[in-house]
Amino acid sequence: MRSQAYEERLKAYEEQLKAYEGRAATVAGVGKDPVNEPMIRHWREAMGDTNPEYAGPDAMAPPTMLQVWTMGGLSGHTGRSEAYDELFALLDGAGYTSVVATDCEQEYLRPLRPGDEITFDALIESVSGRKTTKLGTGYFVTTRMDVRAGGELAGTHRFRILKYAPAQRKQRQRTEQPSPKDRSNPKSRRPRPVINRDNAGFWEGVARHQLLIQRCSGCGALRFPWLPGCNACGCLEWDTVEASGDGTVYSYVVMHHPPFPAFDPPYAVGLVELSEGVRMVSNVVGVPYDKVRIGMPVRLEFQRYDEELELPVFRPGGTGEGGGG
Template sequence: MERLKAYEGLPSAVAGSGKDPVNLPMIRHWCEAMGDTHPAYTGPDAMAPPTMLQAWTMGGLSGHTGRTEAYDELLTLLDEAGCTSVVATDCEQEYVRPLRPGDEVTFDTVIESVSERKTTKLGSGHFVTTRTDIRVGEDLAGTHRFRILKYAPVPQRETLPRPRPVVNRDNAGFWDGVRQHRLLIQRCTGCGTPRHPWLPGCNTCGGPDWDTVEASGEGTVYSYVVMHHPPFPAFTPPYAVALIELAEGVRMISNVVGVAHDKVRIGLPVRLEFQEYEDALVLPVFRAAPGRRPHETR
C-alpha cells in the first residue's frame, strides 16, 4: 500500500488539449445517440450537453499529448500484484460553466486516490480514481472523476447467482412491473414524451409529472455488442448485449435470446419475454422473432 499510495497526487496528464474545438456536429451526434431533443443543444446559441464533458478530452486511437508515465506505472504495479483484470465502476462530473461551439478545451488529470484492497464479487483489488479538470482558457468548465477497479479475478465456478439490478426510488415502479411480467414505460403527462430508463423528470420539457404505458413487446435491434471479456462467472461468454428499440419509441439494453450471438444483426425483429432466475429474480429479455430477417416488414 505504501508504494501504491505514493502515486496519489501525481499527474497522469498535464496541459492536455482537446483534439477538436467544441462543435455542432459532435453535439448533434451525441444528442441523436442519446435521444435528447432539448432545444438548448441546437441553433445559433447552442451549448453542449453537460454530460459530454469528458468527450472533448478523449484522445481517440492516436492518444493525446501531455500524458505522463505515472498512471501506466501504477497499473503495472497492480498487475505485478496479481490485479490483472480491470473494470470501470463509475464516474462523477461537476459542471461549472457551459461549453459552446468554438470553445477549445484543455485539461489536467491527476491520480486522486488508490483504495485499500477491497473484496468484491469479481475479485479482490484496488479502486483507482482519477480527476480531470477541464478548462476553457483560464476558466474551469468542469471536473470529471473516473474510477476503475483493478482486481485479481476469482476462479470461475459452475454456478453463481445472477447479479440483481439496482432498485431505487426512481425505478422501483419499473421493476415492480417486471416482476408482474409487464414492461412499463414512463410517459410525461405534460408533453406526452415516453422515456426509458425511468427518470424523475422529463428530459424534453422538464415536467415532473408522468404516468406509464405498458409496452407491446415488439421491437428491433438498434445496435449491439458481443461480450467476450471480461469473463464473469454468472455469464457464459460470448453473448450478445443489444440496444432494443421498442415500438413505443424508447430504447433499452437487454440480452437477445433464441439466436446465436454471431447471428444478431441491426434491425433484427425481437419480441419481449421474461426470464425467471433463482431468488425470485425476473428480467426482461428479447427473443429473436422466428422466420423474420433484419429490416423485413410484416
C-alpha cells in the same frame, strides 16, 4: 500470520506509492478539438437527450461531456508526465497487473459552448492503501483533472481506477443445463435488478406481465428506460402506457465472455425498438444466437429464471413495426 519483515516491505512499498500523490499526470494539455456542435449532436443521439438547450450553434454542451473534450484518442496527448507511467510500472512490477475503472466525479463551474478552446492539467490525487475486493487485492488510484475554457476553470473531473492482482477462482465445469442444485445456488442465479423509487412501477408491471412505458403529461413524449422527469420538456408529471409487445431488432451483440455462472454464452442481447417507438435492451430467445438479425420482428414474452426473478425477453415473431440499421 505475516512476518515483521513482510510488514516492513509492505510499508516501504506503500510509501513508494504514496510518494506519487500530488505529482502531475498531464501538464498544459490541449483539447484536440474545440467544443463543437457535431460532437454534441453525436452525444445527444447516443444518449437520447432531446433537451433543446443542447441544440444549435449557440447551445451549451451537456455538462457530462466534460471529459470528452480532453480525450487524446489513440495518438494520446502531449504534456503527459512520466509520473503516471512510473506509478503503473511500480504496480505492475508487484503483480497488480489488472485494471478496472471504479467511478468518476465531476464538478461543473461554467457551461461549455461551441468554439471554446479546452486546456487541462491533471495530477495523481491519491493512492489508497492496499484493499481486498472480490476482483482481487490492489490499490485505488484517483486522478484529478482541471478543465479550462479560454483559461477559465470550467470543471473538475476525478477518475478512480483499481489496479489489482486477480483473485484465484476455481474453474467451474460447464454443462448444457445447470443442475437443480446449481439453480438453487445464489452464485448461479441471475443478478437481481436494482429497484428504486424511479423505476419501481416498471417492475410492478413486469410482475403483472405488462411492459409499461412512461408517457410525459406535459408533451406526451414516451420514454424508456424510466426516468424521474421528461428529457424533452423537463416536466416531472407522467403516466404510463402498456406496450403492445411487438418490436424489431434495431441492433444486437453476441456475448461470449465473461462466462458468468448464471449465463450460458454465447447468447444474443438485442436493442429492440418497440412499435411505440422507444427502445429497450433485452435477451433475444428462441433462436440460435448466430441467427439474430437487424430488422428481425420480435414479440415480447416474460421468462422466469427462478422463484424470484421474471424478466421481459423477446422471441422472433410479431408484426415488427420499427427501425433498423
